[in-house]
Amino acid sequence: MKIRKANIHEASFLSDLSFRSKAYWGYSDEFMEACRDDLTVSPEYIASSLVFVIENGGMIKGFMGLELENDRCLLKDLFIEPEAIGKGYGRALWKHMIEVAQDLGARTVTIHSDPNAENFYLYIGAKRIGEIESTVFQGRKLPLLEVEISKSS
Numbered sequence: 792m793k794i795r796k797a798n799i800h801e802a803s804f805l806s807d808l809s810f811r812s813k814a815y816w817g818y819s820d821e822f823m824e825a826c827r828d829d830l831t832v833s834p835e836y837i838a839s840s841l842v843f844v845i846e847n848g849g850m851i852k853g854f855m856g857l858e859l860e861n862d863r864c865l866l867k868d869l870f871i872e873p874e875a876i877g878k879g880y881g882r883a884l885w886k887h888m889i890e891v892a893q894d895l896g897a898r899t900v901t902i903h904s905d906p907n908a909e910n911f912y913l914y915i916g917a918k919r920i921g922e923i924e925s926t927v928f929q930g931r932k933l934p935l936l937e938v939e940i941s942k943s944s
Contacts, residue, residue: 792880794887797842797854799834805844805854805870806832812853812870816907825927832856832868840867841891845880855884857891857900864892864900864940869908885915892940902936909934 797805809830814823832854836842841857853871857864866888871880892900903923904912913919917936925931 792852792883793846794843794883795846797837797844799837801844801851802832802834802837804851805837805842806830808851808854808872809868809870811873812876813905815873815876816905829927842868843884843887843891845884845887847875847880852878853880853884855888857888859895859897862896862898864888864895864897866900866902881911882915889938889940897940899940900938902934902938904934904936906934909936912936 809832810823810827813826813830818826832842836856841859842854843857844851844854846852851872852875854868855866855870856868858867869881869884869888871884888900902912902917909919912934913936917938919934920937921935922932923935925933
């Protein structure tokens, strides 16, 4: 496995990957179409944020996007190719995200989690701190999670 910074020319591929990854949870076609804009990765986002891909054998297996604001980070994206889920790519990206946050001097990383991904985040070290309203569906609540960053994380 190799983790590297995403390239802006990969934006379309990463958008498709995020769509496939979210669809893995069995959402309806209508739900997925409503989420398309939120799942779109733009070249500008890659250029302005900390977006990393994880590869194996030269093939992208997943990616994550991290945004820094003062001493806090937001894990904006963490998506894995459906056939690669459960094979350690998410854990490797999580570990890399912690290292990047440490290097940036962040104290916490916040996660607006898909309900289906919440158990992964809790298992890997995040804590639920509340809920946040979906940006796509009014009235739909999403798990709000956080991980504290320390020198020993």
